[in-house]
Amino acid sequence: MPGGATIGGETFGWNGGVDRSGVGPWGSFGGWRYEPGTATALETPAPWPLFPVRETEDVGVFLKRVVDVLLALPLLLLALPLLAVAALLVRWTSSGPVFFLHTRKGRGEDDFAVIKLRTMVQGAESRIDDVSGERSGPLFSTVRDDPRVTRIGRILRRYSIDELPQLINVLRGEMSLVGPRPLVDGEVRRLPPRHRWARAGVRPGMTGLWQVSGRNDCPDEARLTLDRSYLDEWSLGLDLEILLRTIPAVLTGRGAN
Numbered sequence: 400m401p402g403g404a405t406i407g408g409e410t411f412g413w414n415g416g417v418d419r420s421g422v423g424p425w426g427s428f429g430g431w432r433y434e435p436g437t438a439t440a441l442e443t444p445a446p447w448p449l450f451p452v453r454e455t456e457d458v459g460v461f462l463k464r465v466v467d468v469l470l471a472l473p474l475l476l477l478a479l480p481l482l483a484v485a486a487l488l489v490r491w492t493s494s495g496p497v498f499f500l501h502t503r504k505g506r507g508e509d510d511f512a513v514i515k516l517r518t519m520v521q522g523a524e525s526r527i528d529d530v531s532g533e534r535s536g537p538l539f540s541t542v543r544d545d546p547r548v549t550r551i552g553r554i555l556r557r558y559s560i561d562e563l564p565q566l567i568n569v570l571r572g573e574m575s576l577v578g579p580r581p582l583v584d585g586e587v588r589r590l591p592p593r594h595r596w597a598r599a600g601v602r603p604g605m606t607g608l609w610q611v612s613g614r615n616d617c618p619d620e621a622r623l624t625l626d627r628s629y630l631d632e633w634s635l636g637l638d639l640e641i642l643l644r645t646i647p648a649v650l651t652g653r654g655a656n
Contacts, residue, residue: 462635467569467576470642475566485516485560488551495521498564503581506602511573513581514564518552519545557652565605577638578604579626594623597630611644 486497499517502510548556555561568574574581581603587595608625609617617625629637 459633459635463575463638464572466635466638470576471566471569475563475570478563478566481560482516482563485551485555485563489517489549489555492551493517493520493549501583503583503603504587504599505573505581506600508587508599510584511568511581513574514567516555516561516564518549518555518561519547520549559649562605569605573602575602575604577606577629577641578602579607579629580604580610580622591623594627598626601630606641606645608641611641611648 489497495517497517499515499519500512501515503513505511552561565574569576578601579598582590590598608629609622612621612625629641
């Protein structure tokens, strides 16, 4: 029988019962099943938006989570000295907190606080109108030469040191090491419906295909295409390849603003 739920102020619906058979690592939910490259209804489609899928107890998803924990914990321990130095520099060179917590959409479009080292001046969000970031699609592009970014913040961003605290998000189960980047609510609402539906079924990642394919040099269309390709072609081998490609991308600062 028809059912529905409200997420983020929006009503989503589905037809039929819950099918746990699944296709691929992302499974199915609420009568909608994800298949590579498409979204197939198990029952007659409802006239409202597609309900976000959630990960099922699939062996591949379980192994992905195991790999996340086994890698994130030692990486966080190894990064602690670097994080300590970076935190002191952030504290000494500008006023404000060391860490910046920003609300993003995670799996199932649930809100969570992504953890980063602060790279902007205090109160930067209230000065968003002072900058004119270009946006060619649904995503907010990073502003080049953003005057709100501190001097030390530019260095932290160039080598992605500011994102190392997100290893805590991974250990808490809010993120994965590899996956689509976590988006803010406004970005999610502007996504094409099928893309929004597909990415809502997985944990967002610290790195992904578009991060190792040019980072902020990638236009919106390319980012969406690469994220969807990841969802279509996911495997543990692909995750490993992306992790290995992340190392030179970070060390060279390629595509960073």
